[in-house]
Amino acid sequence: MFSVSSCPRCNGGMFKLVTQEPQGSRFKINFIQCSSCNTPVGVTDFFDTSTQLEKQEESIKKLDSRLSNIAHTLSQIVHFLNQRR
Secondary structure, three states, X not given: OOOOOOOOXXXXXXXXXXEEOOOOOOOOEEEXXXXXXXXXXXXXXXXXXXXXXXXXXXXXXXXXXXXXXXXXXXXXXHHHHHHOO
């Protein structure tokens, strides 16, 4: 069994996400508001943290791959130089 969320002001059961930049703030916030009376019932971050982490992880993987390629190339150069001695 589950419970249905309702607005504490009007008992409405429908909600919407509203993005605002509070006065004096340098960032945006997502407010969860009642669709009927616009009473805020929650707040979430504007940026989705998990999405940002996934993007950073992908960037790190790409950098790791590039560094591995550079290390391999340097190893080949060292090997070639050692053969010339």
